[in-house]
Amino acid sequence: MGLIRNPMCTTDGEINIVSRTGPINISTEAAQNILTLGNNTLGSSVVINTGTTGLIATSTGPILLDADGSIDLNSSAAAINIGNDAVAQPVNIGTGAAVRVVTIGNDTGASSIVLDVGSAGLSVPSFSATGALVSDAAGKLTNAAGASAGQVLMANGVGSVPTFQAIASTGDVDSGTINEMSYYAATGTTVSGLATANNSVLVTSAGGVPSIASTLPDSLAMGTPASVTLTNATGLPLTTGVTGNLPVGNLNSGTSASGSTFWRGDGTWASAASGTVNSGIANQLTYYDTTGDAVSGLTGASSAMVVTSSTGIPAMTSSMTNGQIVIGYTGATPVPATITAGGGISITNAAGSITIGSSGGGITWSEATTSATMGVNNGYIANNGSLVTLTLPATSVLGDVLSVQGYGAGSWSIAQGAAQSIRVGTVVSTIGITGSVSAANRYDSASFVCVVANTEWLSTGVISAGLDII
Numbered sequence: 001m002g003l004i005r006n007p008m009c010t011t012d013g014e015i016n017i018v019s020r021t022g023p024i025n026i027s028t029e030a031a032q033n034i035l036t037l038g039n040n041t042l043g044s045s046v047v048i049n050t051g052t053t054g055l056i057a058t059s060t061g062p063i064l065l066d067a068d069g070s071i072d073l074n075s076s077a078a079a080i081n082i083g084n085d086a087v088a089q090p091v092n093i094g095t096g097a098a099v100r101v102v103t104i105g106n107d108t109g110a111s112s113i114v115l116d117v118g119s120a121g122l123s124v125p126s127f128s129a130t131g132a133l134v135s136d137a138a139g140k141l142t143n144a145a146g147a148s149a150g151q152v153l154m155a156n157g158v159g160s161v162p163t164f165q166a167i168a169s170t171g172d173v174d175s176g177t178i179n180e181m182s183y184y185a186a187t188g189t190t191v192s193g194l195a196t197a198n199n200s201v202l203v204t205s206a207g208g209v210p211s212i213a214s215t216l217p218d219s220l221a222m223g224t225p226a227s228v229t230l231t232n233a234t235g236l237p238l239t240t241g242v243t244g245n246l247p248v249g250n251l252n253s254g255t256s257a258s259g260s261t262f263w264r265g266d267g268t269w270a271s272a273a274s275g276t277v278n279s280g281i282a283n284q285l286t287y288y289d290t291t292g293d294a295v296s297g298l299t300g301a302s303s304a305m306v307v308t309s310s311t312g313i314p315a316m317t318s319s320m321t322n323g324q325i326v327i328g329y330t331g332a333t334p335v336p337a338t339i340t341a342g343g344g345i346s347i348t349n350a351a352g353s354i355t356i357g358s359s360g361g362g363i364t365w366s367e368a369t370t371s372a373t374m375g376v377n378n379g380y381i382a383n384n385g386s387l388v389t390l391t392l393p394a395t396s397v398l399g400d401v402l403s404v405q406g407y408g409a410g411s412w413s414i415a416q417g418a419a420q421s422i423r424v425g426t427v428v429s430t431i432g433i434t435g436s437v438s439a440a441n442r443y444d445s446a447s448f449v450c451v452v453a454n455t456e457w458l459s460t461g462v463i464s465a466g467l468d469i470i
Contacts (some may be wrong), residue, residue, distance in 0.1 A: 323349020
């Protein structure tokens with residue numbers, strides 16, 4: 001390293017002091033010196049350029065920057081820091097005893113001012129104590145001073161600075177207990193305590209009177225809350241009080257619930273029984289046509305009923321007409337049929353009804369041209385050139401009647417079955433199939449009534465010169 005002690009000056013060129021490998025020191029000896037760079041003549045200036053290490057200025061005394069013009073501190077690539085070291089010294093900006101405007105920040109874009117303070121807080125000496133920061137009509141911060149006990153900060157209208165004022169109070173506040181809410185018990189300026197209760201809510205009556213109650217009013221509409229937990233809802237109507245689907249987890253905790261199970265009446269989830277449902281048509285009934293798990297459609301019929309055969313096979317009857325009913329058939333399938341009228345009985349069939357009446361005084365007359373078995377409550381006009389034999393009915397009950405009137409030249413005879421007999425006055429026919437009662441003349445007539453079910457008949461009237469009783 002070389003040492004330059006008295007460089008020569010020049011009046012028209014540059015003076016370069018260069019060291020390629022070591023530092024350049026100016027006035028670094030341990031002596032009191034005044035180092036002057038540049039002058040204030042005309043356009044004189046001092047330019048200091050540094051590399052990445054930067055410009056470092058240290059002093060055991062103050063560093064004074066003073067200029068007739070502005071002093072600009074700018075950085076094009078990093079922050080500008082003032083008082084950012086860890087030394088507890090104050091940082092003063094604009095504290096000289098002169099009227100001046102100190103501007104911090106600007107209103108460009110997202111510009112902002114961040115004030116961080118410690119436990120000592122933010123001090124504004126020119127503001128009075130117990131005041132508040134407010135803005136005036138021009139938007140400038142000012143001090144709302146003079147706050148006294150009980151005063152609050154109140155606005156004074158647009159364009160006026162808010163001030164501390166006492167709240168005007170009138171009326172009475174009745175004595176209350178802790179946790180009570182207050183309300184106007186009557187129109188006026190008096191408020192009273194509303195009696196409180198544990199685990200309750202504030203409700204109003206139909207007249208708008210407030211109270212604390214553990215029961216909600218009946219007419220309360222809760223709207224559509226996001227969720228409600230009901231611990232006791234025995235009075236909740238399921239048809240109108242519940243909508244939507246009940247979560248599966250609420251039914252037996254969802255145990256065994258899946259896409260293939262259903263909720264049973266015994267409170268469990270179960271799988272549906274498997275099986276086959278064969279194709280059918282609308283309105284068909286289904287039945288098991290074989291033992292197993294398959295069902296088929298039952299051939300249908302309009303206006304019909306379901307019956308079963310002697311082996312239990314279901315089937316539809318034929319379409320039924322007016323007055324038809326299903327009549328049993330021993331050992332066979334019941335069939336639809338109408339009721340047959342007996343002697344002295346009339347039957348009228350209509351849509352959905354059967355009318356049964358009496359007719360002919362209890363005897364239904366018919367012409368007998370050949371031998372036949374008689375029916376109870378019937379009368380027979382024997383009309384044949386040869387004998388007409390009429391046999392007693394095998395079944396009869398007490399009070400059943402029979403009548404026979406001769407007309408044909410062959411006349412008539414009444415034959416008997418086993419154990420049967422006919423009494424005419426004091427004369428009784430032979431019991432059994434060998435007994436009989438016959439007309440003596442062509443136009444003889446006789447009437448009989450059953451006195452012993454199925455077996456014994458008694459004459460109630462005879463027109464004859466004398467019947468032939470065997």
